[in-house]
Amino acid sequence: MFDLLNNLALGFSVAVTPYNVLFCLIGALVGTLVGVLPGIGTVATIAMLLPITFGLPPVGALIMLAGIYYGAQYGGSTTSILVNIPGESSSIMTTLDGHQMAKQGNAGKALAIAAIGSFIAGCFATILVAALAAPLTSIALMFGPAEYFSLMVLGLIFAVVLARGSIVKALAMIVFGLLLSMIGSDLETGAGRMTFDFPELADGIGFANVAMGVFGFAEIIRNLERSSEERSLVNDKVTGLMPTWADLKACLPTISRGTVVGSILGILPGGGAVIASFAAYTLEKKVAKNPSRFGRGAIEGVAAPESANNAAAQTSFIPLLTLGIPPNAVMALMVGAMTIHGIIPGPQVMTKQPDLFWGMIASMWIGNLMLIIINLPLVGIWVKLLRVPYRLLYPSILVFCCIGVYSINNSPWDVVIAGASGLVGYWLIKHDFEAAPLLLGFVLGPLMEENLRRAMLIARGDASIFITRPISAGLLLVALILLIIAVLPMMRKRRDEVFVEET
Amino acid sequence: MSEQVGGPQEARGLIRNPQDFWGGVVLVAIAVFAYYASYDLPGSRGFSFGPGTAPRLFCYLLGLFGLLVAISGLLTYGPRVPRYAVRGPVLVTLSIVLFAALIRPLGLVLTSFLMFLFAASGSNETRWIEATIAAAALTFFCVILFVYLLNLPFQLWPRFTLFGLSIAF
Numbered sequence: 001m002f003d004l005l006n007n008l009a010l011g012f013s014v015a016v017t018p019y020n021v022l023f024c025l026i027g028a029l030v031g032t033l034v035g036v037l038p039g040i041g042t043v044a045t046i047a048m049l050l051p052i053t054f055g056l057p058p059v060g061a062l063i064m065l066a067g068i069y070y071g072a073q074y075g076g077s078t079t080s081i082l083v084n085i086p087g088e089s090s091s092i093m094t095t096l097d098g099h100q101m102a103k104q105g106n107a108g109k110a111l112a113i114a115a116i117g118s119f120i121a122g123c124f125a126t127i128l129v130a131a132l133a134a135p136l137t138s139i140a141l142m143f144g145p146a147e148y149f150s151l152m153v154l155g156l157i158f159a160v161v162l163a164r165g166s167i168v169k170a171l172a173m174i175v176f177g178l179l180l181s182m183i184g185s186d187l188e189t190g191a192g193r194m195t196f197d198f199p200e201l202a203d204g205i206g207f208a209n210v211a212m213g214v215f216g217f218a219e220i221i222r223n224l225e226r227s228s229e230e231r232s233l234v235n236d237k238v239t240g241l242m243p244t245w246a247d248l249k250a251c252l253p254t255i256s257r258g259t260v261v262g263s264i265l266g267i268l269p270g271g272g273a274v275i276a277s278f279a280a281y282t283l284e285k286k287v288a289k290n291p292s293r294f295g296r297g298a299i300e301g302v303a304a305p306e307s308a309n310n311a312a313a314q315t316s317f318i319p320l321l322t323l324g325i326p327p328n329a330v331m332a333l334m335v336g337a338m339t340i341h342g343i344i345p346g347p348q349v350m351t352k353q354p355d356l357f358w359g360m361i362a363s364m365w366i367g368n369l370m371l372i373i374i375n376l377p378l379v380g381i382w383v384k385l386l387r388v389p390y391r392l393l394y395p396s397i398l399v400f401c402c403i404g405v406y407s408i409n410n411s412p413w414d415v416v417i418a419g420a421s422g423l424v425g426y427w428l429i430k431h432d433f434e435a436a437p438l439l440l441g442f443v444l445g446p447l448m449e450e451n452l453r454r455a456m457l458i459a460r461g462d463a464s465i466f467i468t469r470p471i472s473a474g475l476l477l478v479a480l481i482l483l484i485i486a487v488l489p490m491m492r493k494r495r496d497e498v499f500v501e502e503t
Numbered sequence: 504m505s506e507q508v509g510g511p512q513e514a515r516g517l518i519r520n521p522q523d524f525w526g527g528v529v530l531v532a533i534a535v536f537a538y539y540a541s542y543d544l545p546g547s548r549g550f551s552f553g554p555g556t557a558p559r560l561f562c563y564l565l566g567l568f569g570l571l572v573a574i575s576g577l578l579t580y581g582p583r584v585p586r587y588a589v590r591g592p593v594l595v596t597l598s599i600v601l602f603a604a605l606i607r608p609l610g611l612v613l614t615s616f617l618m619f620l621f622a623a624s625g626s627n628e629t630r631w632i633e634a635t636i637a638a639a640a641l642t643f644f645c646v647i648l649f650v651y652l653l654n655l656p657f658q659l660w661p662r663f664t665l666f667g668l669s670i671a672f
Contacts, residue, residue, distance in 0.1 A: 168568060172565065175568055182561060193554055217595065221592045221595050224590075224595070390626075391626050391629050394626070395622040395637075399618055402603075407657075412604065415603035416600060416603045419599035422592075422595070445561075449552075449557040461549065
């Protein structure tokens with residue numbers, strides 16, 4: 001306990017200088033402003049803004065980066081809610097209820113609860129990281145390839161369980177995503193897979209492109225075929241920008257659960273924040289008195305994934321700083337930024353540069369605080385954006401999306417892939433397939449393959465490794481139980497649906 | 504599953520749930536195509552996976568689930584496949600392709616302006632004078648933001664000075 005306070009005090013003494021707080025504020029502001037442009041997600045925002053931190057001293061640069069990171073992430077959540085385009089994989093879940101809320105005129109509430117949930121989760125996770133960094137690292141070290149593979153299976157089953165419609169269709173979408181993620185060069189041998197010898201496909205088709213297509217472009221195409229009254233992106237009656245006390249009360253348990261789930265899953269490298277947001281959403285849907293509200297604009301459906309992905313984002317620094325493994329593309333960018341400042345992430349950071357390690361953790365908390373300071377007043381402005389008539393809004397979104405996709409790799413080919421994904425997404429909508437499981441499969445595909453390969457190699461081709469290792473077996477068992485729990489009521493409900501005409 | 508079950512658009516005949524049936528059929532077709540595309544990749548050797556092992560594994564799974572979806576489309580009742588619009592999808596997609604094709608040769612200014620107008624033609628609510636002004640404003644905003652504030656390496660104007668090109672459009 002004393003260590004914890006000492007460490008945090010050290011961290012804050014490094015982070016809280018007027019300059020550093022100013023850097024953090026600027027970072028959060030710019031990060032939000034760029035991240036809020038539809039089509040420019042977290043990765044693109046950080047990539048664009050990295051250069052502005054180059055001139056600063058290492059600690060200042062890291063603190064500004066933390067600000068940019070949180071700003072960009074919140075900006076991504078904003079577009080998830082307002083225009084149904086998730087900025088990165090961990091805000092996919094936010095689109096489900098967030099966008100529904102926006103359609104019902106509650107965009108302000110959704111945005112505010114996202115910021116509040118993130119802040120509460122951030123506070124808790126900061127303390128958790130400080131307290132548990134060392135012991136949790138040893139747990140993460142117990143995870144071998146078999147455990148990671150089983151963890152990802154569990155994550156995918158989560159995605160299936162929470163899907164609105166048929167389980168088979170959700171499973172099909174996950175496998176479709178896994179298959180799409182196989183396009184490109186094989187990691188181990190470099191062989192081009194399903195590329196038809198197009199050099200443009202050698203790097204795969206890219207998460208940002210696919211996400212923008214199946215969510216953003218498909219949504220625009222679908223909106224165009226509706227008449228303007230039917231579409232009504234936002235109701236004219238915007239009911240209250242801020243959540244009421246009743247809303248906050250309803251969300252507090254949700255936020256706490258989301259925080260715990262996110263903190264635990266974030267520690268595990270490999271898509272922690274993504275799985276965390278899925279898991280938290282599923283959990284809320286399961287414990288809710290009336291699960292049918294989810295997917296139709298439940299405020300808990302925004303609070304849960306947002307607090308979980310923020311907590312996970314925080315705790316995902318543990319594997320980064322202790323094992324040197326970046327758990328996602330954003331963290332990989334952060335590693336790049338740290339390397340530029342002469343910091344090599346790895347086990348030595350916590351012991352050799354304690355001021356940096358703890359300063360960074362403290363700065364994450366400050367980043368969170370800045371976010372809530374900047375964004376609560378801005379909520380009104382973001383909501384006004386929805387008043388722009390759709391006939392002007394959608395071409396603007398398309399242009400931003402294209403510029404965003406293009407600017408990540410300066411590749412026109414990426415823009416074409418995003419466009420094609422848009423048509424695929426349109427087809428999915430027409431056949432009532434969900435895009436969220438597809439995208440999760442797409443994100444986790446390469447990691448699953450890698451760990452499956454390694455596990456099989458270690459076990460000398462014996463697949464029983466997944467059930468003979470206790471942690472792996474436990475994870476798979478939970479996945480199986482979840483699947484059974486999900487299938488049973490589903491079958492019963494479907495029988496009801498056949499008998500009862502129109503609910 | 505879906506709320507429209509039993510609604511007026513319910514299909515009759517052998518294929519009771521065309522939405523699921525055709526969805527499943529297309530997924531199976533995709534699986535077959537992907538299998539063909541990864542056919543020549545080397546498979547497992549001994550304990551170690553080859554580059555083709557995982558893709559083909561996912562092909563089998565997608566084929567299996569696609570088949571299940573299609574079969575459930577025969578056994579359950581469900582809505583028809585909703586009609587596909589033509590104008591929106593085609594024009595939006597074309598405008599995206601247009602951006603990809605023009606951004607290198609024409610630069611950011613002309614490309615975003617043209618793309619905005621092209622995309623705007625996908626809606627029948629578009630008022631052209633308003634759209635032209637909005638396109639110009641958006642282009643200006645993008646140039647200030649991406650080129651001057653964020654210093655992204657965008658080319659602003661056409662690489663080759665082809666006089667009359669912008670007028671020809």
